[in-house]
Amino acid sequence: MKQMYHQVWDLDAIFPGGSESDKFQSFLITLEEDITQFQKDLDCTEVSKSEESLFNIVHVLVRAQEISKRVREAGAFVSCLTAQNTKDDQAKLLTGRVKKLSSSYSSVMTSIDDLLLGLTDDLWSQLLELEELKALTYNLEERRSLAKDKLSGEKEKLIQSLSVDGYHAWGDFYNTIVGRMTINVEEDGEEKSLSVGQAANKMGSKNRETRQYMSDKWEKAWGDEAELFANTLNHLGGFRLQTYEARGWDNVLKEPLDINRMQEETLKVMWETIEKNKPKFVQYLKRKAELLGLEKLDWTDVGAPLTSEVEEVSYDEAASMIVQQFGSFSPKMADFAQKAFNERWIEAESRSGKRPGGFCTSFPVSEESRIFMTYDGSASNVATLAHELGHAYHQHVMNDLPQMAQRYAMNVAETASTFAEMIVADATVKQASSNKAKVQLLDDKLNRSIAFFMNIHARFLFETRFYEERKKGLVSVHRLNEMMLGAQKEAYCDALGSYSPHFWASKLHFHITGVPFYNFPYTFGYLFSMGIYARAAEEGTAFEKQYIDLLRDTGRMQVEDLAKKHLDVDLTQPEFWQKAIDLVAEDVDTFIDLTEK
CATH class of the missing domain: 1.10.1370.20 (Oligoendopeptidase f, C-terminal domain)
Incomplete structure (x- = not known):
């Protein structure tokens, strides 16, 4: 029977060419330039005690949200690239670039928080009454409240800057270790090298001897790298604790x-x-x-x-089942799931080189999502597929x-x-x-x-x-x-x-x-x-x-x-x-x- 749905996602619809995409390179260059200019403009912005300041802040918030979409778009794309191929070195370089860019954007938002904190209570009340910001009342009050709990803007920017090659670098290091890990097993008299994602699926085998065999291999593989992982965890935890202590x-x-x-x-x-x-x-x-x-x-x-x-359960059967059951509760949810299957928003193929686990990430500029998993036909996999589609639908209704x-x-x-x-x-x-x-x-x-x-x-x-x-x-x-x-x-x-x-x-x-x-x-x-x-x-x-x-x-x-x-x-x-x-x-x-x- 001919397969109805592709099990490999379409990332070219977002940025053609994968980690070598010229379009993505241009996207990043423009985004970097815009964030740099935005920060310069904010550095020159002063909050006066006049209503003119309110209109300046409205403009700043509109601009910040537009850039935020593009930062999220870039982050989603590199997360897909590194997940589909853990040995894609160019994707790893792009990830580092996007994390630095994200840190720069966080600094921009810290500057905006300073602007919000600089408003008098009277001007703050007037700002929240503006028609253009009515839909953001909760979010603005939340930002202002959280900013009061943190250090000064300059100190918070320093933390964000140091986190790129400190805090986030340890997270990248963890992914690097996992990306080079393989678990060697013997199957049908042959030696095979499995990715950690493939090995994880085999630990759910119907055969208990297989499960125990894979469990032993699994524990040994992670144990062999335990010193490196302990470094990762200790330094992540240490960075957090030092930051918390500084903030009180x-x-x-x-x-x-x-x-x-x-x-x-x-x-x-x-x-x-x-x-x-x-x-x-x-x-x-x-x-x-x-x-x-x-x-x-x-x-x-x-x-x-x-x-x-x-x-x-075959992938096609799972897709049909999910669409049908979603429809019994919500026709709109069913239509959305059908669109995701038809337009290849899902990476489900079982192959080596993929990272373990599953996730859903959203592209706010494109107003699309992508789902990542390794499908092997188990009931658990069907549940994971439905689970990640639920994430995607959540974003869809908020676009x-x-x-x-x-x-x-x-x-x-x-x-x-x-x-x-x-x-x-x-x-x-x-x-x-x-x-x-x-x-x-x-x-x-x-x-x-x-x-x-x-x-x-x-x-x-x-x-x-x-x-x-x-x-x-x-x-x-x-x-x-x-x-x-x-x-x-x-x-x-x-x-x-x-x-x-x-x-x-x-x-x-x-x-x-x-x-x-x-x-x-x-x-x-x-x-x-x-x-x-x-x-x-x-x-x-x-x-x-x-x-x-x-x-x-x-x-x-x-x-x-x-x-x-x-x-x-x-x-x-x-x-x-x-x-x-x-x-x-x-x-x-x-x-x-x-x-x-």
């Missing part, structure tokens, strides 16, 4: 909470409610172990299929908003993606042709719940403890392994027979410079999306407009206010979180009931 911040959660527009009380209540409910999910882990004939599941057994007879109002936080970004994933996962369970198939699909669905409640919790515990130890000095590989194992055992309630001591090295999220604590927002998004999903299940396609309205507000509200406005719930109280967890717990009960029969 004593709570390492301040920055991630600010980024996610979220109160610490909300985070605390969410984790407390999850911990109270973990015994229910330990039941699921124990039952799965019984079904696999094990006393306890090992680390690689958690996501393993229950039977070797699991059918693989007409001012650029500053489009910058939504990671926690609500994960809401849209997880919601999309739930639509597909729930439908496949309900439409299963047999109890055996239903059990396998439920298992895959519950495995994602375990990831959010336990795996992500382990990451959060590890990172919190890492920063406390890093304040005292460098943390050794041995100690990093100890902390990782301790966090995993606590998060999984010691329900597993083995863990992954080098997870701190193999998980990219610990080494990303853009977002500290790249963990708890996933769990927030998962449970928040469950609340939205419950509402959508009640109202069907009638909920489509309300859902789009919620997504469009994600870039201009605190999450607590967003939840109150669109769902009428209080996120600082356990009731919302408990109801969301109860929905997931129903899957555990169904799974145990079906496996008893």
Whole structure:
């Protein structure tokens, strides 16, 4: 049967020629010149106590948003280039250039923050009343408030400048190490060299011996490079801590909470409610172990299929299924997904040289998105595909908003993606042709719940403890392994027979410079999306407009206010979180009931 959809994305529609693109080179040169000139103009701008200053600031904000789009466009393109081919040296050079450019733009925004801080309270009130800025009231007040918490503009610019060859350079170094890593395995009597992305997929094999074999190879590969990864993590953490100390911040959660527009009380209540409910999910882990004939599941057994007879889903079948299920809730969402498949917005081919993992990145100038993953036909891959399409749709419904109002936080970004994933996962369970198939699909669905409640919790515990130890000095590989194992055992309630001591090295999220604590927002998004999903299940396609309205507000509200406005719930109280967890717990009960029969 002829393949309907391409599994290799089309980047030429954005900038033809890949890392050798002349169009992209011209784009960068013009952007660099514009940022340099903008900074010069800002350096000459003075805030007077007159209304004329307000019109100057309006012009500055319009100009800043236009340049912001182009900076994001460049960043998205180089991230795609380095992901599709980790050995593309030219793409790595472009990445360094774009990061320097991004730092220059951050300095521009720091200058703008100084302008906003220089306004009297009376002029500030007048500025927010201007018709041209009505849609940015929240974002401007947020910028001014956050700027007050930081150092002077000149000192913040120095930090941004030093971060290019310091902070961000360590993140680049991590990617360089991963890019040159290969994992050598023996298959069918032949030696093969796998990328880390291909090796990661094989750890989800139907065959337990294969999983264990790959797990041993995996741990050894990351262990062999552990000293380098420890350097990366220690210096990233050190840079952050020194910056926080200079600003007078004593709570390492301040920055991630600010980024996610979220109160610490909300985070605390969410984790407390999850911990109270973990015994229910330990039941699921124990039952799965019984079904696999094990006393306890090992680390690689958690996501393993229950039977070797699991059918693989072709890419075309996955695409059709996703479009159909999206349509049952939102015709607009289905049309968007169809467009993404038709126009080759998705890189899914399984080949060597690709980086591991999956992501969605958006091109605000082109008003398109691109999705990256390595598809191998598993139910988990189908879920990932739906998940990333949810991200892309989120951006799509915000494209007409001012650029500053489009910058939504990671926690609500994960809401849209997880919601999309739930639509597909729930439908496949309900439409299963047999109890055996239903059990396998439920298992895959519950495995994602375990990831959010336990795996992500382990990451959060590890990172919190890492920063406390890093304040005292460098943390050794041995100690990093100890902390990782301790966090995993606590998060999984010691329900597993083995863990992954080098997870701190193999998980990219610990080494990303853009977002500290790249963990708890996933769990927030998962449970928040469950609340939205419950509402959508009640109202069907009638909920489509309300859902789009919620997504469009994600870039201009605190999450607590967003939840109150669109769902009428209080996120600082356990009731919302408990109801969301109860929905997931129903899957555990169904799974145990079906496996008893």
